[in-house]
Amino acid sequence: MKLLLLPPRPAVPPPCYAPRRRTRRRASPSMASLSTHHYPLAERPLRYAVLGAGFAGLSVAWHLLRHSPEKLHLRIDIYDESGIGGGASGIAGGLLHPYSPKVKLLWRGAECWKECLKLLNIAERVVDKRNSNSQNVELEWNLDESIIRRRGILRPAMDAKHLGILTNNAQNCLPFCKIESIDKDAAEALVPNIKVPFNSVFHMPEAVNIHPLCYLQALFLACQDLVEEMSTSSFGGKELYMHKKSIDRLSDFEGEYDAVIVCLGAKADLLPELSGRLPLRTCRGVIAHLQLPDNVGETYPDHSPSILSDAWLAVQGPRDILVGSTWEWKSRNYSSGVSAEEASTALKQLLPKASAIYPKIKDWSFVGAKAGIRAMPPLTSFGSLPILGRIDDLVVGNHSCKYWFFGGLGARGLLYHGLLGKLVAQAVLFNDETLLPVELTSWKR
Template sequence: MLPPSCFIRNPSPTFLPWEWKSPGSRGGCSRGTTSSVLLSSPSQRPVRCALLGAGFAGLSVAWHLLQHSSKELRVCIDIYDEVGIGGGASGVSGGLLHPYSPKAKLLWRGAECWKESLNLLSIAEAAWHSRESTSETQEFDQELNGFIVRRGGILRPAMDIKNLNVLNDNAQNCLASCRIEPIDKDTAQSLVPKLCVPFNTAFYMPKAVNIHSQRYLQALFLACENLVKELSTSGFGGTKLCLHKKSVNKLLELQGEYDAVIICLGAKADMLPELSGRLPLRTCRGVIAHLQLPDNIGEDYSDHSPSILSDAWLAIQGPRSLYMGSTWEWKSRNYLPNVSAEEATKALQELLPKASAIYPGIKDWTFAGARAGLRAMPPLTPHGSLPLLGCINDLVGGNHTCKYWLFGGLGSRGLLYHGLLGKLIAQAVLLGNEDLIPSELTSWRRKSNS
C-alpha cells in the first residue's frame, strides 16, 4: 500500500524505456542535443524520477519537474528522506533572504535568483492559505501555525569606516526589487529601539524577507501535492508524487527502478559510497539559538520590525521571539539537529557578545533552545561560492540506463539559490541536456575528472 502522501492517477502500462541521446561518452548525458523524453506520445510510459533529500534543493526540483513537464508526460517522483520534509540543514536555516553578499554586492545572477525564490515563496503561501483541513494535512496544521514569510525587511548597521564605504557604494547599484536604503541613527532606532548605530548610518532592505524554513518547506511540498491533483483533474493520468521516509544507502540500489536520480542531500551526499571523497565540498556545522523575551519585560519589537544582519544575525519571529546565529564549526561530521547543553553554552558564549554589540537589548532575552545543521559549503570560483550541479554518471561509474544528477553545495545561501537552480536542473533532467545548466555550475565536475 502506498503511503498517504502519495497521489496517483490512472495506473500506467509499461512501454518502451525512456530514451536518451548521448554523443558516445560512457554513461554520459547529452550535450548540445535534446533527448526524446519530452515527446508527448500518449503511449509513452511514465518517466520515473528519484529525488534524494527533502530540503530546499529537493523540493524546488520536485516542483519544477512537475511544473515544466508537458501535461502528456507522466512524471512519477519518489522523494527519499529518512527524516522527512526539512529534516536536514534546510529546516534549520535562519531564513534571512536577500540577493546580496556580506559586502552587499549582488551575488551570482542575483536578480534571477531573487525573482525565482520569491515566486516559490508565493506558491508555498498560496498552497497553505487555500488548504483544506483533512487527515492528510493535520500534521501540517500543527507545524504551520505561524508565519511562512515575515515581510519586515532586514537592517544592517555600519560597524566601521570600511564597511560604511562599501555599503554606501553598493546601495547605489542595488536591485530596484530589493533596494538598499541608507538611513540615519534616529530612523534606524525608530525601526529597532536600542539599536547601536556606531557611524550614524544603517542600511535598510525593506523588501528583504525572513522565512520560517520548516513551515515554508512543508507548504512547498503541499503545493507539489496540489499540482499533482490539478493535473489529475485535467485528465492527464499517471503523474505521481510520493514521500518515503527512508534513506538510500547506495545509488546502485536504485538502478533499474528510475530513469533519473537527482541527489539533493547536502552534506550527506558524501555518505553515498559512490560519491564519498569525490565532491569538492567542505562541511560546516552551525548552531542557531532560540531566544524569548520574558513576560515581565516590555517589547522592543513590533510585528513589522526588521531582522538584523551583523557579525551575529537576529531573525525576528515576532515581538517576543527570535533566532540568533550562527556558529561555524568547520570540518564537522555531526549531522544531528540536537544540540547538547555544552554545545549550546559554547554557542551562546560566541554569539551573544556579537549580537549585544549591535543590539544591547538582547541581554534581556532568555535562552529557549538551540538547533543545528551541517552545511555543505561549495568551493570558491571566479563567480563566488557556487553550488554544484550536473550529470554525474562518470563519477558513479558503470553503464547505466538511469542518469544520475547532483544538486548540492547550497551552503549558507540555499534560500537564494534553490529556486533558480532547481528550475535549471529540472529542465536539464527532463530534456537530458546538461547544456541547459550554466557552465560555471558544472565546471567542478570537469576538475574532479581531470
C-alpha cells in the same frame, strides 16, 4: 505529515526509458519549448527519484512537475530519512535577500530573487487554500502561522572601511529589492535601542524573514496539489510519493528509475559513490533560540525588521528571536540536536556579536538551540556557487539510469534553490547538461 501509500514494487523492473536527446546546444530553453516538447509515450511512467526533501529537492520536484509536458506520464519519488525539511534547510535562519554580507549583488541575484519569491507565493497560496478548507490536512505546524515572519532587514556598518564598502555596493542594488542608507535616528525608529556605530545603517525593506520548515511543508503540499490538478486534466497523469527512508547507495536505484537527482546537501558525502569525490566542505552551524521573559514589558516591535551583522537576528515575533550562526568547519556531526556544552559554546560566540548591535538582547532568555550541517561550495571568480551536473561517471556500472547532482548551496540555499531547481529540472527533462550554467558545472573539469 501524512505520507502517501506506495504501490507494490514490480518484481522485475520494466525497460528503461529516457527522453530524446537534443542535438543542438541551447543556453536556456523557453517555457514554451518545454511545454510543447514531444516525448514518446512509454508503456510505464517516466520515473525520477529525488534524494532529499530540503530546499534543493523540493524545488526540483516542483519544477519537474510544473514543466513536464501534460501528456507525459511522470512519477516522482522523493527520499529523505528525516522527512520534509528534516535537515539543514528546515532549521535555517530564513533571512532572504539577494546580497552578500557586504551588500554586493550575488551571482544572478535578480533571477534568484524573483524565482524564490515565486515559490514563496505558491507556498503561501497553498496555506491560504488549506485555511479556507474545513477539511485541513494534518500538518506539523499551525496553519494560522505565516510563512513570512518579518519584512525588512537592517545591515549596520561596523567600521569606517566597512562603511565605504557597503556604501559603494549599495549603489548597485536591484530596483525591486532596494538598499537604503539611513541614519541613526531613522534606524532607531525602526528598531528601538539599536546601536549604530557609524551613524549609518543599510535598510533592505523588501527583504523577508521566513519560517523555513513551514515553507518547505507548504511547498510539498503545492506539489501534491499540482499532481492532482495535472492528473485530472491531462492524458498522461502525474504521481508523487514521499519515502521517509535512508539511502545507502546510488547503485540501488539502477534499473528502477530513469533519472536520480541527488539533493542531499552535506549528507551526499555519505554515499559510497560520492564520498570524497565532491569539492564540498562541511560546516556545522548552531542557531540559538531566545525568548523575552514575561516580566519584561518592552517587546520587539511588530514593524521592526530583522538584523544582519556579525551575528544575525531573525525575528520570529515580539518575544521570539533566532540568533546565528556558528561555523564549525569539517564537522561530521549530522545531528540536529545540540548538547548543553555545544549550546553554551555557541552562546559565548553569538551573544557578544548580537549585543554589539542590539544590546537589549541581553534581556532575552535562552530556550533552546538547533544545528545543521551545511555543504559549502568552492570559491570561484563568481563567488561561492553551488555545484550542478551529471555524475554518471562517479557511479560504477553501465547505466540505464541517469544520475544528477544539485548541492553545495551553503548558507544561501534559500536564495538559490528556486532558480537552480528550475534549471536542474529542465536539464533532467531534456536529458541535456548543457542547459546548466557553465559556472556551476565547471567543478567537473
